[in-house]
Amino acid sequence: MASYDDVMSLSVRRGFLWPAVDLYGGFAGFYDYGHNGVLLRRRWEDLWIETFLGLSDNYYLIDTTTILPEAALKASGHVDHFTDILVTCTRCGESYRGDHLLETKTHEEHEGLTPEEIDARIRELKIRCPNCGGELGPARAFNMMFPLGIGPMGKDRAYLRPETAQGVYLNFKREFEALRRKLPMGLAIVGRAYRNEISPRQGAYRMREFLQAELQIFFDPATFADLVPIGAAGSEPLRIAWAHEKNEPTADDVSSKDAVGRGLPSWYVYHLIQVQRFYLNALRVPRDAFRFAELDEKERAFYNKIHFDVQVKQESLGGFKEVGGVHYRTDHDLKGHESGSHAKQSITFGSSKLVPHVLELSFGVDRNVWALLDLTFHKGERAVLRLPPRLAPIGVAVFPLVNKDGIPEHAERVYAQLQRRFTAFFDDSGSIGRRYARMDEIGTPFSVTVDHETLEGKGVTVRERDSQKQIRVKEADLPDTLTRLLSGESSFVA
Template sequence: MTADVQSLAKRRGFIWQSAEIYGAMAGFYDYGAMGAILKRRWEDAWLKYFMGLNENYYLIDPANIMPEAALKASGHVDSFTDPLVECSKCHTAVRADQLIEEATEQPAEDLSLEQIDARIAELGLACQKCKAPFQKARTFNMMFQVDVGPTGQDKAYLRPETAQGAYLNFKRHFEIMRRKLPLGLIVIGKAYRNEIAPRQGVYRMRELIQAELQIFMDPETFATELNLTEMDGKEINVQLVDMRGREDFKPIHCKELIEKHCLPDFYVWHMLKIQEFYLKVIRIPKEKFRFYEKSEKERAFYNKVHFDIEVNLATLGGFREVAGLHYRGDYDLTRHEKGSGEKMEVSLDGKRVMPHVLELSFGVDRNVWTLLDIHLTEERTGVLKLPPVLAPYAFAVFPLMKKDELVPVAESIATMLRRDYQVCCDQSGSIGKRYARMDEIGTPFCITVDFDGLADGTVTIRDTDTAGQKRVKVSDLQDIARSLMAGTGAFGDLQ
């Protein structure tokens, strides 16, 4: 199964390793002709859905390179760096701070490299595996450093997450957008992490794409801005910490999550929205979707509440993280207020508020992979059952055979549909082969011009999910196309 998705991803132009012809570098991927557009469609669907949650949510596009000071304030310069010590014999690398903490039961996070070496010597620590002494401690920073300017004196980094760009822009947007909360800033863009050993395909990349919505809000009033009644009677797939090892997840009522499990109401409302996005827009089967609660130990200290969004992926062997919902409190703005000296507190109706952040963070590459993993089936041949809004081609138009009577009609239909949609028009080989090709890249509808239809101005339209066909009038095609693509009409409802 894994091989199938991977091989199809390559063969049909979705995604593969970057710089292949030079032997490639781990952790970097290129999107091809089908993949790039599929990714764009996912991003568009995501943007439409989440920007639509509130009229005060906006798409912004901050720079990828950030000055050191900003990442110092965010904590990345210090915390995104691990001090490592390596065994001189078996080369097992361990986190130096954790090693010392275990031995002394005292925090060792702030020790310098020299102090670490001194402490290790003092405590007589050696490799736990082979008892050989450690080499000197060194730091490993997961951020890519760049030298800016001709002398390279301005230290900077490729951003390790898109979120920071939103935080840096908060104050200005609050002014521009007329001082209202909640304010949502959306970033869809690249982030960079120098992973030690990236593996598992697009699941861990060194250059990745994030789609994030940072909601700046007043925790005391935020819930009043939301239509909380939407949660009435609704259940959310959740695996709480104490359910681990026993069950993958359990549908739990929103009300219960709020009252019994003490989650903020606004948090649960957003869980519901995210679940709706995955189940309705992306069409993930309900039993393959869950929220995964992070334990206090697992989550970052500034996250007051943290669930990952996980999808059960056959290619990755189970439930895997594709997004996260983090209630970060006022950590980020407070840090940047301290770091920059710029006041982040805002004044609302005479009340001074340091906005809190609710972060919706999605890994785009993982989500695109999820589309392939979930929607690729092996029914007839490979069939990618994409929701129509995500498909690279919305329609394909074929003459039943390469005959002079049929070809021009097919071409004119294709031209007509191309005004609004991406359309593939193909006349080569057998009709079955052309259908199969469209099945593999997830084109939802194939329109075929045949001899019967020439006489009465009709064509057949084929639904990729079922391979079922209907005969429709050419003159109705535009209306049919619109309703199929907008989701206002289903294929099964066609006469």
């Protein structure tokens, strides 16, 4: 339905997002948001914050620096493990990961070798280019983090953060005190992260600077399950593609009981249910366009004990694509910072002394915004973005049916009134149909038109985007009616 070009073209035309710095030929891996893009993104973020911080009274938003010193990222493992050792063939120019070359030859793991060690092993094992048989050049390290030199001499080594999560872990102890030592404790960050992707592709899907919305939940593994009972939510089947079947474009309906039966902790399943509800109910993603995809041991990061990707099926990107993840990171991160900083991260909670475990709910904001554009794009005679009313950049538009007989003046008064409560938009240019069409393209769910009957006290018309139908509403009732319609509290019945 919606091709990549369809979505991108609409996005550029209507002020959602476009390649950054295109004045200078573009900047691969970087995108800028326009006025409607920022509004849409903020609404997504607000909904995300409301949904996930709403899971507990002890979940909060924090904000931390985007630049971190080397020591912190050394402890987190990013300096050593966020690196690929690349080896390039001197004849055909193909590049390979050094550890993969060794692994293929010896069928052994070769994690954590230096470039020199890789070179030595390659010579020892007489490995040549798998592509052309040519001689392989020297191994070089490629770290996915952007390095920075801090201070006038640039001698304090630092990096742009590769994930927001580290900011949370670094502040765990402070917040645990400030929040009066309670578990579970949830700390979320919505902010930017940076990765020097080798080849950014597919628009906003793989970027070098991107937005993450991540909630880190700190808990005691001994008691967490009792604190988040699956309860009534357990009757909702989860959409899951297990590791062996996720290359298929499908998902199974798995009851929470079966998911627990397959060895997933009940607290993990509970959070899968919450994430699925966010997508199906709040974002209104069609059921068959949503799934969790299990990552097997080989695919997931070594510190993730359980890892399911959150995936949304997008025509423009060729199928199910990752928009988030649910990661059980155990106590890996806090323990890493404990040994890196020599500051104790263990806490006393109730009768037990422990380093809390972490469940991370991680989302790519830009990917989610793109997914919404893709899913809600409907191409007919004219394009319509069928965004859920809560997410639409503009909530309500106001038009005078004609530009005479005092109708524009009246419409301006209606607009001024609505503007106080809603993101409203006034338009008196072109024909009425053209104005409706413009609003359809940016997903404005409701358009109010002032006509001759309005002047006779018979109210205004409210036109709904998807059905194109209208109802007549008394002016005095308009704000409340719109509030109910936009919140989803009541639905439009013509």
